[in-house]
Amino acid sequence: MNVNSEIYSLSVNGKMHEVRDSWVGESLLYVLRERFNLPGTKGACEQGECGSCTVIIDGQAVCSCLVMAATAIDSDIRTVESISADGTLTEVQDAFVTEGGVQCGFCTPGLVVAIEHLLSQNSDPSEIEVKEAISGNICRCTGYGRIFEAVDKAVSVRKANKT
Amino acid sequence: MSVLVPRTLKDALQAISANPSAQLIQGGTDLMVEINFNHRKPTDVIALRRVDELKSVYIDAKKSQVTIGAGLPYQQMEHGEIAQYIPALAQAARTVGSPQIRSAGSIGGNLGTCSPAGDALPVLSALDATINLQTADSSRTIAIHDFMVGVKRNARQPGEIIVSTTLPIVSGWQGYAKVGVRNAMVISVASCCLVVDRTNGTIAVALGAVGPTIIRCRETESWLASQIDLKTKATVSPNLLQEFGDRIANESKPIDDHRSTAAYRRHAVSVLARRMLTRANNQ
Numbered sequence: 001m002n003v004n005s006e007i008y009s010l011s012v013n014g015k016m017h018e019v020r021d022s023w024v025g026e027s028l029l030y031v032l033r034e035r036f037n038l039p040g041t042k043g044a045c046e047q048g049e050c051g052s053c054t055v056i057i058d059g060q061a062v063c064s065c066l067v068m069a070a071t072a073i074d075s076d077i078r079t080v081e082s083i084s085a086d087g088t089l090t091e092v093q094d095a096f097v098t099e100g101g102v103q104c105g106f107c108t109p110g111l112v113v114a115i116e117h118l119l120s121q122n123s124d125p126s127e128i129e130v131k132e133a134i135s136g137n138i139c140r141c142t143g144y145g146r147i148f149e150a151v152d153k154a155v156s157v158r159k160a161n162k163t
Numbered sequence: 164m165s166v167l168v169p170r171t172l173k174d175a176l177q178a179i180s181a182n183p184s185a186q187l188i189q190g191g192t193d194l195m196v197e198i199n200f201n202h203r204k205p206t207d208v209i210a211l212r213r214v215d216e217l218k219s220v221y222i223d224a225k226k227s228q229v230t231i232g233a234g235l236p237y238q239q240m241e242h243g244e245i246a247q248y249i250p251a252l253a254q255a256a257r258t259v260g261s262p263q264i265r266s267a268g269s270i271g272g273n274l275g276t277c278s279p280a281g282d283a284l285p286v287l288s289a290l291d292a293t294i295n296l297q298t299a300d301s302s303r304t305i306a307i308h309d310f311m312v313g314v315k316r317n318a319r320q321p322g323e324i325i326v327s328t329t330l331p332i333v334s335g336w337q338g339y340a341k342v343g344v345r346n347a348m349v350i351s352v353a354s355c356c357l358v359v360d361r362t363n364g365t366i367a368v369a370l371g372a373v374g375p376t377i378i379r380c381r382e383t384e385s386w387l388a389s390q391i392d393l394k395t396k397a398t399v400s401p402n403l404l405q406e407f408g409d410r411i412a413n414e415s416k417p418i419d420d421h422r423s424t425a426a427y428r429r430h431a432v433s434v435l436a437r438r439m440l441t442r443a444n445n446q
Contacts, residue, residue, distance in 0.1 A: 024166045070210075136263045
């Protein structure tokens with residue numbers, strides 16, 4: 001339970017990653033991007049406002065910029081890279097492309113993580129539930145309309161695929 | 164620098180006892196911002212996020228009170244038992260940040276940071292909550308207003324951990340409302356918690372972000388109780404409602420800052436308090 005400045009390990013996307021010779025106050029966002037070479041998680045505000053660094057820790061969506069990486073030992077960390085490990089787009093990712101939910105693309109990984117997390121708990125969310133689920137993810141390009149359309153499409157495609 | 168990640172409250176208390184000035188971190192939503200921006204560089208950190216005992220909820224039906232662990236995430240207060248017994252706290256919890264923040268932030272963090280804009284704090288104030296603190300070999304309980312000392316200052320002593328808060332279950336309408344520049348992911352410009360206690364015929368109004376700490380409007384509370392019978396749903400005349408709002412505004416002590424102006428905040432708390440008193444008497 002004691003992490004001193006030398007070595008600790010984090011479980012990211014089911015794989016153990018070792019952190020060496022770091023300053024142990026580093027945020028999980030920094031460690032993911034700069035030490036583990038997982039640049040899918042984006043950093044913008046570094047104060048929990050924008051949601052572009054959203055990851056899943058032990059089943060909860062959190063801002064990785066607000067997690068001190070060394071305190072996430074023995075936790076299951078999932079990043080956007082784990083969502084489509086084989087390179088095939090999920091329904092959510094595909095709908096983002098076809099519905100124009102991606103413009104500059106910077107917020108997209110955080111939104112994809114947040115929406116996949118929502119749909120994993122609620123396969124048919126109402127409009128307000130979608131709005132609340134992505135209320136912590138800021139997009140400055142789309143005006144959100146096309147993102148809501150992408151969620152609607154992903155939900156219907158998932159339904160169709162199940163039947 | 165060192166980081167300790169204890170798994171039990173006992174281990175956490177021993178760790179803080181061995182290093183009383185160590186920096187405590189719960190959800191990280193306040194502290195990590197300061198660290199990310201190089202405003203603070205702690206030497207030793209004790210992380211409480213893995214201490215499950217700090218996430219407990221205990222409902223004492225006999226004493227009619229609820230004890231909430233300091234580390235329970237706000238997400239867990241939005242629905243279920245806490246929302247049923249302390250609806251104002253559930254409303255306040257729902258206004259905190261975003262889902263990502265609510266799965267990390269906690270009452271212990273709001274108390275530890277002690278910002279006047281902390282969303283849970285007006286609820287704790289209006290309900291006269293008590294704060295339970297522990298050291299490795301002692302424990303104490305203090306009233307919320309003795310705990311909040313000033314802007315980002317509290318009565319926690321070195322070596323102590325905030326373990327929980329105890330709130331009474333009150334019969335009557337209660338609510339929390341805040342004003343900010345957008346609906347989600349916003350720090351309060353002004354906030355208000357109003358609690359009507361129908362059993363005792365009293366009302367409590369607490370204001371956030373309009374003073375160095377949370378402000379309880381005790382003069383207005385006793386004035387209103389002398390004007391109408393709070394044990395029943397009395398009709399509040401427009402004149403009485405206006406005077407109620409004016410008195411609330413007079414008890415606030417806002418300042419101009421980067422988030423808003425004193426004049427706007429004074430107006431906002433008056434509107435919020437009047438709105439909630441109206442709701443209390445319509446439901």
